Structures are given as C-alpha cells and as structure tokens.
Amino acid sequence: MSKRRNRFEEEHEEHIDESWLIPYADILTLLLALFIVLFASSTVDKAKYESLMEAFKSELTGTKIESKDSGLSVKPSDKEINEQKEKEQPATAPEEAPDQSQEEIELNQLKEQLTKYINDNHLEAVISLQDTKRGVEISLKDVILFDPGNADLKASSFKTLDVLVGLSKTVTNPISIEGHTDNVPIKNSKYQSNWELSSARAVSVLHFFESKSIAKERLQFVGYGEYQPLFPNDTKEHKQANRRVNIVILRKG
Known part of the structure; x- marks a missing residue:
C-alpha cells in the first residue's frame, strides 16, 4: 500500500508540459501587432492595406510573398509620385530672355x-x-x-x-x-x-x-x-x- 501511494505522489509531483505556451504567446504577440498596425494604417490607401495583409500572412503562415512590390515597402501611388515631383521641381521656371529686336x-x-x-x-x-x-x-x-x-x-x-x-x-x-x-x-x-x-x-x-x-x-x-x-x-x-x-x-x- 505504501509503495502504491509513493508512486502516485511521484507522478502527481511531475510538471505538466508547458511547451505549447511559447507558440501561443508568439501568436498573441503577432495578433496584437496586427491590430496596432491596422489601427495605425486606417488612413492608408487600399494598395498599402493589401500589402500589409500579405506581409502578415507571410509571417503567420510562413508562405513566401511572390510579388516584389508586396510587403511593408509598398510601391508609391501615382498621387504620391506626382506630389514628390512637384516638390523637386523649382517653384518657378526661369523666364527665357526675350529675342533681341x-x-x-x-x-x-x-x-x-x-x-x-x-x-x-x-x-x-x-x-x-x-x-x-x-x-x-x-x-x-x-x-x-x-x-x-x-x-x-x-x-x-x-x-x-x-x-x-x-x-x-x-x-x-x-x-x-x-x-x-x-x-x-x-x-x-x-x-x-x-x-x-x-x-x-x-x-x-x-x-x-x-x-x-x-x-x-x-x-x-x-x-x-x-x-x-x-x-x-x-x-x-x-x-x-x-x-x-x-x-x-x-x-x-
């Protein structure tokens, strides 16, 4: 009887395997980061939003992003390109000298x-x-x-x-x-x-x-x-x- 009780106490004292907590914590962290980025990106255009989704999908599933334009570094929109060109251009173009009479x-x-x-x-x-x-x-x-x-x-x-x-x-x-x-x-x-x-x-x-x-x-x-x-x-x-x-x-x- 004492042997059986000792064996039960030994088995009861063994630690439960908690290795599953690590990936679980990683998933929670990624989900938290996802919601933070979604909140911060609420004013981003559709192309940026889709790219962000693809980036997180790759992180969560381990799939490779095939498009070189996908991910966090997205291709700027035509509007952004035009705004950048306007900034780079001089405010006023130099006037051409009038032809001599x-x-x-x-x-x-x-x-x-x-x-x-x-x-x-x-x-x-x-x-x-x-x-x-x-x-x-x-x-x-x-x-x-x-x-x-x-x-x-x-x-x-x-x-x-x-x-x-x-x-x-x-x-x-x-x-x-x-x-x-x-x-x-x-x-x-x-x-x-x-x-x-x-x-x-x-x-x-x-x-x-x-x-x-x-x-x-x-x-x-x-x-x-x-x-x-x-x-x-x-x-x-x-x-x-x-x-x-x-x-x-x-x-x-």
Whole structure:
C-alpha cells in the first residue's frame, strides 16, 4: 500500500508540459501587432492595406510573398509620385530672355565694328565708346578733330570720320552730334562763349556727315558748352577730357 501511494505522489509531483505556451504567446504577440498596425494604417490607401495583409500572412503562415512590390515597402501611388515631383521641381521656371529686336542686333554689330576699329588703330586714348539707354555713344576728344579755339575740322580727322560715317550707314537710326568744352572762357572774337564754340564744332561734324550722303533727316546737333563736363575742371587732364564731340547713334522711340 505504501509503495502504491509513493508512486502516485511521484507522478502527481511531475510538471505538466508547458511547451505549447511559447507558440501561443508568439501568436498573441503577432495578433496584437496586427491590430496596432491596422489601427495605425486606417488612413492608408487600399494598395498599402493589401500589402500589409500579405506581409502578415507571410509571417503567420510562413508562405513566401511572390510579388516584389508586396510587403511593408509598398510601391508609391501615382498621387504620391506626382506630389514628390512637384516638390523637386523649382517653384518657378526661369523666364527665357526675350529675342533681341532687329534694331538691337544692328546696334550691337555696329558697336563691335567700332570697338574693333578703335583697338586696331590704337585710338583708345582719344576715342571712347559706350552703350547707354540713349544709344551707342562715340566720344572724340577735341584734339583729334580741331585746333585749340577753332571749329574747322583738321584734315587728319577725315580718315577717322570717314570710318564713322561708313559704319553709321549700316543702320537707319537718328544721329545726334553734341559739342562740349571745358570752363576756360573763350578768347576768340569769332565766338562769344563756349556755347558758340561747342555748337560750331558740332555743326562742322554734322556737315561732314551730310556731305557723305547721310540723310539730313537723321542728323541733329546741340552745343552744351561747359555745362555737362565728365570731370571737374580742376586739372589739365580733366579739362582735356571735357573738350569733346559726342556722336550718338540714337535708339528709335
């Protein structure tokens, strides 16, 4: 009787096999994760939802996901692709530069030819060139055109003026010829003031252009005297720079 009781007590004291709890806990964990992801994905589109379901199916059943686009890393929708492209594109596309007008093309060609002539003949010290809102301005110091206090063109200036006339014929723009002096009072009975001297010099250049078949309606002149200097009349060099004749190829309009 005691042996039978001892055997029963030994069998009763043996532990029950609890190995089944491990997969059970794993399943509960996966189910919990599933519901959490479903809650978090409640606003995800249908394609993402189906992909998530396939991913969990693979985890639970051990089946292989055949589609390379399935799973958690889903292919973005067309809407997302378009939104991404909009973010990557610049806010505003750069505006294309407007085509140059025929007038601007002609004036640029004229300026290039004038620059070449000045450089080839080493005239940078007496002739300057600039492109302004008014037009292409050619500035000639008085020493290349006139003797001091005189408005008659020197014969040595004809070659340069011939080139300027020839280039002026490549366009049809109006031409303004403008005389300037320094502030030294004129000591010449022929001219009462620097106004008269600057005007007479401008007229001399105008007549030269007119004699070379430049249309009269294209030509105009003005004498500014000493009242539009480039520099203060405080040095010999500044006074020399202020004594000039400008030939301006004016922009139309």
